[in-house]
Amino acid sequence: MEYFKKMYHPPGTAPGTLTQTREVSAEALSIRLIDYSAIDFLEKDLATIEECKAYLDNVSNTWIHLQGPADVNTIKNVGDIFGLHSLALEDIINTGQRPKVEEYDEQLFVILSTPYLHNRKAHVEQVSIFIGKNYIISFCDGDVDPFEPLRQLLRKHNARIRQQPADYLFYCIFDLVVDQGYPVLKSFGEDIETIEGDILSFTPDKTMLTQSHEIRRELILLRRSLWPQRELINNLLHSELGLISDNTRVYLRDCYDHSTQIIELIENYREMATSLIELYLSSANHRLGDIMKVLTIIATIFIPLTFVVGVYGMNFNHSSSPWAMPELRWYYGYPISWGIMIVIVIAMVIYFKRKNWF
Numbered sequence: 001m002e003y004f005k006k007m008y009h010p011p012g013t014a015p016g017t018l019t020q021t022r023e024v025s026a027e028a029l030s031i032r033l034i035d036y037s038a039i040d041f042l043e044k045d046l047a048t049i050e051e052c053k054a055y056l057d058n059v060s061n062t063w064i065h066l067q068g069p070a071d072v073n074t075i076k077n078v079g080d081i082f083g084l085h086s087l088a089l090e091d092i093i094n095t096g097q098r099p100k101v102e103e104y105d106e107q108l109f110v111i112l113s114t115p116y117l118h119n120r121k122a123h124v125e126q127v128s129i130f131i132g133k134n135y136i137i138s139f140c141d142g143d144v145d146p147f148e149p150l151r152q153l154l155r156k157h158n159a160r161i162r163q164q165p166a167d168y169l170f171y172c173i174f175d176l177v178v179d180q181g182y183p184v185l186k187s188f189g190e191d192i193e194t195i196e197g198d199i200l201s202f203t204p205d206k207t208m209l210t211q212s213h214e215i216r217r218e219l220i221l222l223r224r225s226l227w228p229q230r231e232l233i234n235n236l237l238h239s240e241l242g243l244i245s246d247n248t249r250v251y252l253r254d255c256y257d258h259s260t261q262i263i264e265l266i267e268n269y270r271e272m273a274t275s276l277i278e279l280y281l282s283s284a285n286h287r288l289g290d291i292m293k294v295l296t297i298i299a300t301i302f303i304p305l306t307f308v309v310g311v312y313g314m315n316f317n318h319s320s321s322p323w324a325m326p327e328l329r330w331y332y333g334y335p336i337s338w339g340i341m342i343v344i345v346i347a348m349v350i351y352f353k354r355k356n357w358f
Contacts, residue, residue, distance in 0.1 A: 029068040030145075035060050036154055038163050043151070049077050056081075061166045062135040063154075067145045082137060084130060085109070095126045095141045099228040101235055107132055108243050110170075110232070113225040114146050114177045115184045120191075122184055122218045124225040127177055131170050131243050138173060150176055167248045171255070174233075178255050181226060181262040185269065191215055192272050199276065204283045212280060216273035223266045230259040297357065301348050305341045312337060 031046040037060040046052060046064075055062045066074070072093065079089045088109040091097050102109040108131040113124050125142035140146065150172055153159050161172055192215060195208055233256040237249055244252075312327065327333045 028143075029066060029070050029074065032065050032067070034063045034065075034151065034154060036063075036162055037061065041155065041157070041162070043155070049074055049081065053081060056135070059134065061169060063138070063166075063169060064135070065138045065140070065147060067140050068143065069141055070139065078137065082107075082130065082132070082135075084137075088128075088130070092128045092139050097126060099225075099232045101232055101239075101241075103239075103241060106243075108241060110174075112174065112177045112232075113229060114140070114180050115222060115226065116142075116144055116146065116180060117184055117187055118144075120187065122188075122222050124222065127173075129170065129173060131167065133243070134166050136166055136169055136173070146176065146180060147173065164248075165245065167244050168251070170244075171248050171251045174252070175255050175258070178229065178258050178262065181222075181258075181265075184222070185262065185265045188215060188219065188269050189265075192269060192276065195276055196272075196279065199279050199283055203287065204280050209277065209280050212273055212276040216270060216277070219266055219270040219273060223263070223270065226259070226266065227263060230256065230263055233259055293357065297352060301345055304344050304348075308337065308341055308344075 031049060033042075033044055033046055033052055033055065035042040035055050035058060040060060049064075049066075052062070052064050066078075070092070075089050075092055078084065079086070083105075084107070085102075085104050088102065088104070091109075091111060097111045099113050100111050108129075110129045110131070112127040112129065114127050115122055115124050117123070123142070125140060125144070127146075128139040130137040138147070153161055153172070156162075161168060191211070195211055195215075198204075199208055233252055236244060236252055237256065312325070327337075330336065
C-alpha cells in the first residue's frame with residue numbers, strides 16, 4: 001500500500017475546482033444502471049451518463065454505478081443531471097479522501113474506503129456515494145468492481161432488498177464495503193501464523209524480518225484508512241438525517257459492529273506483527289548466544305592444552321642444572337604429553353556437560 005495516495009489541487013486553488021489531476025481513458029470507465037422495484041428489474045450498461053435521465057422520474061429505485069477513473073467532463077455531467085455540490089464532485093476527482101458523510105439540500109454524500117488484496121498486498125480504494133430520495137449514485141476508482149455480489153442479490157425477484165427504499169440499498173453497499181476487510185485480515189492472519197511458525201521451527205533469516213515489517217506497515221496504513229469509517233457509521237446512527245430511515249439505522253448497527261471487529265483485528269494483528277519482529281530478534285540473539293557459547297567452550301578447552309604445549313616448548317634442557325625439564329629426556333615423553341592433554345579435554349567436557357553448558 002502506498003504511503004500517500006491522496007490526489008490534490010495545488011495549494012491556493014479555489015474550492016470546488018474541477019480539474020484533471022491524472023490521465024484517464026474513456027475505456028477505463030464503465031457505467032452501469034440498475035432500476036428496480038418489488039415487481040420490475042432493469043439492468044443495463046450506459047454509454048454516457050446522459051442516458052440515465054429517462055429513469056429519474058420513475059417511482060422505482062435507481063442505482064447508477066461508475067467503475068474506474070472518471071474524467072472531469074463525466075463528473076461535471078453527473079453533477080449537472082443530479083444537482084450535486086461542487087465540493088463533493090471535487091472529492092470524487094481528488095481520491096484518497098478520509099471516510100466522511102456530508103449532508104446537502106436533498107442529498108447525502110458519503111465517502112468510504114474499501115480494502116482488497118492484490119498479489120497478497122493490501123490496497124484501498126475510495127468509494128463515493130450520493131443518496132437521494134429514490135436513487136443512489138456510486139463511484140469506485142479502482143479496477144476491481146466490488147459490487148457484483150450485490151447485483152446478484154438484486155437480480156433475485158424475491159430478494160428483501162427489492163422490497164425496500166433506496167436507503168436500504170445504501171446500507172447493503174455500506175455493509176459490503178465494510179465486510180471487504182475480513183478476507184484481507186484473514187490473509188494477514190495466515191501470513192503472521194506462518195512466519196511465527198517459521199521463526200520458531202527454523203533458523204531465522206532476514207526474509208522473515210522483512211515480511212514481518214511489511215505486514216506491520218500494511219496494517220498501519222490499513223488502520224489509517226478504515227478507522228474513520230467507524231466514526232462515520234456512528235454519525236449516521238445518531239444524526240438526524242432525513243434520507244436514512246429508522247428502519248435502516250437498525251441495520252447500520254450491524255455495520256458498526258463489523259467495523260469495530262475489523263479495527264480490533266487490525267490492532268491485534270499489528271501488535272502480533274510487532275511481536276514477530278521482537279521474536280525474530282530474540283531468536284537471532286539466542287542463536288548468536290549458542291554460537292558464542294560453543295566457540296567459548298572450544299577456546300576454553302584449548303587454554304590448558306596451549307599452556308601444556310607452551311611450557312614444554314621452552315626447551316630448557318641443561319644437563320647439569322637441577323631445574324632442567326626431566327620430561328624432555330623421557331623415552332615416552334611425547335605420547336605421555338598427548339595422553340595428559342587428552343585426559344584434560346575429556347575431563348573438561350564431562351565437567352561442562354554436568355553444568356549443562358552445552
